[in-house]
Amino acid sequence: MVSDSTWKLRVSSLNKKVQNGFLFFSVLILLLLSFYQPFLRGAASYLAPSEDGTAEVAILEGTQILRKKALATGLKFLSQGKVLTLIVVLHQPPPGEELVGLPSEYPRMVENELKHFGLRRNQFLVIVAPVFHPITLSEAKFVLAQLAPDKVKRAFLISEGFHTRRSLAVYQSEGSKLGIRILAHPYYSSYEKENWWLQTEGVRAFVTEYLKLGYYVLRGYIPLKMIWSP
Numbered sequence: 001m002v003s004d005s006t007w008k009l010r011v012s013s014l015n016k017k018v019q020n021g022f023l024f025f026s027v028l029i030l031l032l033l034s035f036y037q038p039f040l041r042g043a044a045s046y047l048a049p050s051e052d053g054t055a056e057v058a059i060l061e062g063t064q065i066l067r068k069k070a071l072a073t074g075l076k077f078l079s080q081g082k083v084l085t086l087i088v089v090l091h092q093p094p095p096g097e098e099l100v101g102l103p104s105e106y107p108r109m110v111e112n113e114l115k116h117f118g119l120r121r122n123q124f125l126v127i128v129a130p131v132f133h134p135i136t137l138s139e140a141k142f143v144l145a146q147l148a149p150d151k152v153k154r155a156f157l158i159s160e161g162f163h164t165r166r167s168l169a170v171y172q173s174e175g176s177k178l179g180i181r182i183l184a185h186p187y188y189s190s191y192e193k194e195n196w197w198l199q200t201e202g203v204r205a206f207v208t209e210y211l212k213l214g215y216y217v218l219r220g221y222i223p224l225k226m227i228w229s230p
Helices: 004-047 069-078 105-114 133-148 160-178 191-200 198-217 224-228
Strands: 056-058 085-092 125-128 154-160 180-188
Touching: 004 160, 004 191, 004 198, 056 069, 069 085, 069 105, 069 154, 069 180, 085 105, 085 133, 105 125, 125 133, 125 160, 133 160, 154 160, 160 224, 191 198, 198 224
Parallel strands: 056 085, 056 154, 085 125, 154 180
Antiparallel strands: none
Protein backbone atom coordinates (compact mmCIF):
# COMPACT_ATOMS: atom_id res chain seq x y z
CA MET A 1 0.00 0.00 0.00
CA VAL A 2 1.01 3.58 -0.64
CA SER A 3 1.71 5.49 2.54
CA ASP A 4 0.01 8.82 3.30
CA SER A 5 3.27 10.72 2.92
CA THR A 6 3.99 9.16 -0.47
CA TRP A 7 0.43 9.89 -1.65
CA LYS A 8 0.73 13.52 -0.55
CA LEU A 9 4.02 13.84 -2.44
CA ARG A 10 2.41 12.47 -5.59
CA VAL A 11 -0.56 14.81 -5.29
CA SER A 12 1.75 17.75 -4.66
CA SER A 13 3.85 16.81 -7.70
CA LEU A 14 0.72 16.51 -9.84
CA ASN A 15 -0.55 19.89 -8.66
CA LYS A 16 2.77 21.48 -9.57
CA LYS A 17 2.61 19.94 -13.06
CA VAL A 18 -0.93 21.21 -13.52
CA GLN A 19 0.07 24.66 -12.29
CA ASN A 20 3.13 24.72 -14.56
CA GLY A 21 1.03 23.54 -17.50
CA PHE A 22 -1.60 26.19 -16.81
CA LEU A 23 1.11 28.83 -16.54
CA PHE A 24 2.67 27.70 -19.83
CA PHE A 25 -0.60 27.81 -21.74
CA SER A 26 -1.51 31.14 -20.16
CA VAL A 27 1.76 32.64 -21.35
CA LEU A 28 1.27 31.05 -24.78
CA ILE A 29 -2.21 32.53 -25.11
CA LEU A 30 -0.95 35.95 -24.06
CA LEU A 31 1.84 35.76 -26.63
CA LEU A 32 -0.60 34.72 -29.36
CA LEU A 33 -2.95 37.55 -28.44
CA SER A 34 -0.04 39.97 -28.50
CA PHE A 35 1.53 38.87 -31.78
CA TYR A 36 -1.15 37.28 -33.96
CA GLN A 37 -2.26 40.58 -35.47
CA PRO A 38 1.27 41.70 -36.45
CA PHE A 39 1.90 38.21 -37.83
CA LEU A 40 -1.29 38.27 -39.93
CA ARG A 41 -0.52 41.78 -41.15
CA GLY A 42 2.99 40.66 -42.08
CA ALA A 43 1.62 37.70 -44.03
CA ALA A 44 -0.74 40.09 -45.82
CA SER A 45 2.12 42.47 -46.64
CA TYR A 46 3.96 39.59 -48.28
CA LEU A 47 0.99 38.80 -50.52
CA ALA A 48 0.36 42.47 -51.30
CA PRO A 49 3.77 44.18 -51.67
CA SER A 50 3.82 47.88 -52.47
CA GLU A 51 6.65 49.90 -54.00
CA ASP A 52 7.24 53.57 -54.56
CA GLY A 53 8.97 55.39 -57.39
CA THR A 54 8.19 56.36 -60.96
CA ALA A 55 7.69 54.48 -64.20
CA GLU A 56 6.67 55.10 -67.78
CA VAL A 57 3.39 53.23 -67.46
CA ALA A 58 0.96 51.80 -64.92
CA ILE A 59 -0.59 48.46 -65.88
CA LEU A 60 -4.12 48.22 -64.51
CA GLU A 61 -4.52 44.48 -64.28
CA GLY A 62 -8.12 43.66 -65.03
CA THR A 63 -10.45 40.80 -65.69
CA GLN A 64 -13.17 41.16 -68.27
CA ILE A 65 -14.07 44.48 -66.62
CA LEU A 66 -12.20 47.47 -65.21
CA ARG A 67 -12.72 48.01 -61.49
CA LYS A 68 -13.29 51.52 -60.17
CA LYS A 69 -10.60 51.29 -57.48
CA ALA A 70 -8.03 50.11 -60.00
CA LEU A 71 -8.85 53.09 -62.22
CA ALA A 72 -8.82 55.47 -59.24
CA THR A 73 -5.33 54.26 -58.31
CA GLY A 74 -4.11 54.66 -61.87
CA LEU A 75 -5.55 58.16 -62.17
CA LYS A 76 -3.88 59.12 -58.90
CA PHE A 77 -0.50 57.90 -60.17
CA LEU A 78 -1.02 59.87 -63.36
CA SER A 79 -1.95 63.08 -61.53
CA GLN A 80 1.04 62.72 -59.19
CA GLY A 81 3.43 62.33 -62.11
CA LYS A 82 4.44 58.80 -61.12
CA VAL A 83 3.56 57.50 -64.58
CA LEU A 84 2.94 58.95 -68.03
CA THR A 85 0.47 56.42 -69.40
CA LEU A 86 -2.20 54.05 -68.10
CA ILE A 87 -2.36 50.57 -69.61
CA VAL A 88 -5.83 49.14 -69.04
CA VAL A 89 -5.88 45.36 -69.42
CA LEU A 90 -9.15 43.62 -70.25
CA HIS A 91 -9.42 39.87 -70.62
CA GLN A 92 -10.74 38.20 -73.73
CA PRO A 93 -11.67 34.74 -72.40
CA PRO A 94 -12.10 31.58 -74.46
CA PRO A 95 -15.51 31.11 -76.15
CA GLY A 96 -18.19 30.16 -73.65
CA GLU A 97 -16.49 31.85 -70.68
CA GLU A 98 -17.60 35.41 -71.40
CA LEU A 99 -19.58 37.38 -68.84
CA VAL A 100 -23.31 37.37 -69.59
CA GLY A 101 -24.63 40.78 -70.57
CA LEU A 102 -21.21 42.37 -71.14
CA PRO A 103 -21.41 44.22 -74.48
CA SER A 104 -18.86 43.41 -77.16
CA GLU A 105 -18.03 47.12 -77.42
CA TYR A 106 -17.03 47.30 -73.73
CA PRO A 107 -13.36 48.14 -74.52
CA ARG A 108 -14.56 51.15 -76.55
CA MET A 109 -16.81 52.14 -73.67
CA VAL A 110 -13.79 52.09 -71.34
CA GLU A 111 -11.85 54.30 -73.74
CA ASN A 112 -14.71 56.80 -73.80
CA GLU A 113 -14.86 56.77 -70.00
CA LEU A 114 -11.14 57.53 -69.79
CA LYS A 115 -11.63 60.46 -72.16
CA HIS A 116 -14.48 61.59 -69.92
CA PHE A 117 -11.97 61.77 -67.03
CA GLY A 118 -9.96 64.21 -69.13
CA LEU A 119 -7.22 61.87 -70.30
CA ARG A 120 -5.61 62.61 -73.63
CA ARG A 121 -5.29 59.83 -76.17
CA ASN A 122 -1.57 59.45 -75.51
CA GLN A 123 -2.19 59.00 -71.78
CA PHE A 124 -3.92 55.64 -71.97
CA LEU A 125 -4.01 52.40 -73.89
CA VAL A 126 -6.65 49.69 -73.61
CA ILE A 127 -5.25 46.22 -74.28
CA VAL A 128 -7.65 43.33 -74.82
CA ALA A 129 -5.59 40.29 -73.89
CA PRO A 130 -6.62 36.79 -75.03
CA VAL A 131 -6.25 34.64 -71.92
CA PHE A 132 -6.10 30.91 -71.30
CA HIS A 133 -4.81 28.68 -68.53
CA PRO A 134 -2.71 29.77 -66.67
CA ILE A 135 -4.51 33.10 -66.97
CA THR A 136 -2.08 35.40 -65.16
CA LEU A 137 0.88 34.04 -67.12
CA SER A 138 -0.83 34.27 -70.51
CA GLU A 139 -1.95 37.81 -69.68
CA ALA A 140 1.54 38.93 -68.65
CA LYS A 141 3.17 37.52 -71.78
CA PHE A 142 0.67 39.24 -74.05
CA VAL A 143 0.68 42.63 -72.30
CA LEU A 144 4.46 42.90 -71.98
CA ALA A 145 4.91 41.90 -75.62
CA GLN A 146 2.73 44.90 -76.52
CA LEU A 147 4.86 47.25 -74.42
CA ALA A 148 8.31 46.04 -75.45
CA PRO A 149 8.35 47.74 -78.89
CA ASP A 150 7.81 51.10 -77.17
CA LYS A 151 11.04 50.59 -75.18
CA VAL A 152 9.25 50.63 -71.82
CA LYS A 153 11.79 50.04 -69.04
CA ARG A 154 9.73 50.44 -65.87
CA ALA A 155 6.07 49.68 -65.22
CA PHE A 156 3.84 49.77 -62.17
CA LEU A 157 1.56 46.76 -61.85
CA ILE A 158 -1.68 47.72 -60.14
CA SER A 159 -3.32 44.51 -58.91
CA GLU A 160 -6.14 43.62 -56.58
CA GLY A 161 -5.14 42.89 -52.97
CA PHE A 162 -3.55 39.54 -52.23
CA HIS A 163 -3.37 38.64 -55.92
CA THR A 164 -0.49 41.12 -56.19
CA ARG A 165 2.34 38.78 -55.13
CA ARG A 166 1.54 36.08 -57.70
CA SER A 167 0.88 38.58 -60.45
CA LEU A 168 4.06 40.50 -59.62
CA ALA A 169 6.17 37.34 -59.72
CA VAL A 170 4.74 36.38 -63.12
CA TYR A 171 5.17 39.87 -64.59
CA GLN A 172 8.69 40.18 -63.18
CA SER A 173 9.67 36.82 -64.63
CA GLU A 174 8.36 37.73 -68.08
CA GLY A 175 9.50 41.34 -67.83
CA SER A 176 13.09 40.33 -67.08
CA LYS A 177 13.23 38.66 -70.50
CA LEU A 178 12.33 41.97 -72.16
CA GLY A 179 14.29 44.33 -69.93
CA ILE A 180 11.17 45.68 -68.20
CA ARG A 181 11.33 46.34 -64.44
CA ILE A 182 7.99 45.74 -62.69
CA LEU A 183 6.93 47.65 -59.55
CA ALA A 184 3.96 46.50 -57.48
CA HIS A 185 1.08 48.48 -56.05
CA PRO A 186 -2.09 46.80 -54.72
CA TYR A 187 -5.59 48.18 -54.36
CA TYR A 188 -8.39 46.78 -52.20
CA SER A 189 -12.03 46.59 -53.22
CA SER A 190 -13.77 43.92 -51.10
CA TYR A 191 -11.69 43.86 -47.89
CA GLU A 192 -9.20 45.94 -45.92
CA LYS A 193 -5.58 44.90 -45.53
CA GLU A 194 -5.32 45.99 -41.89
CA ASN A 195 -8.00 43.56 -40.61
CA TRP A 196 -8.54 41.14 -43.49
CA TRP A 197 -8.94 38.18 -41.11
CA LEU A 198 -12.19 39.66 -39.81
CA GLN A 199 -13.74 39.76 -43.28
CA THR A 200 -14.99 36.76 -45.24
CA GLU A 201 -13.64 38.04 -48.55
CA GLY A 202 -10.29 38.78 -46.96
CA VAL A 203 -9.91 35.26 -45.57
CA ARG A 204 -11.04 33.72 -48.85
CA ALA A 205 -8.58 35.80 -50.88
CA PHE A 206 -5.72 35.16 -48.44
CA VAL A 207 -6.09 31.38 -48.49
CA THR A 208 -6.82 31.20 -52.21
CA GLU A 209 -3.85 33.30 -53.24
CA TYR A 210 -1.38 31.41 -51.04
CA LEU A 211 -2.58 28.14 -52.61
CA LYS A 212 -2.40 29.55 -56.13
CA LEU A 213 1.07 30.96 -55.51
CA GLY A 214 2.25 27.51 -54.44
CA TYR A 215 0.57 25.96 -57.49
CA TYR A 216 2.28 28.39 -59.88
CA VAL A 217 5.67 27.61 -58.33
CA LEU A 218 5.15 23.83 -58.40
CA ARG A 219 4.04 23.93 -62.03
CA GLY A 220 7.04 26.04 -63.00
CA TYR A 221 5.01 29.08 -64.05
CA ILE A 222 7.04 31.19 -61.61
CA PRO A 223 10.76 30.70 -60.86
CA LEU A 224 11.20 30.18 -57.12
CA LYS A 225 13.50 33.21 -56.80
CA MET A 226 10.74 35.50 -58.06
CA ILE A 227 8.46 34.95 -55.08
CA TRP A 228 10.95 36.64 -52.74
CA SER A 229 11.26 39.98 -54.49
CA PRO A 230 10.83 42.78 -53.81
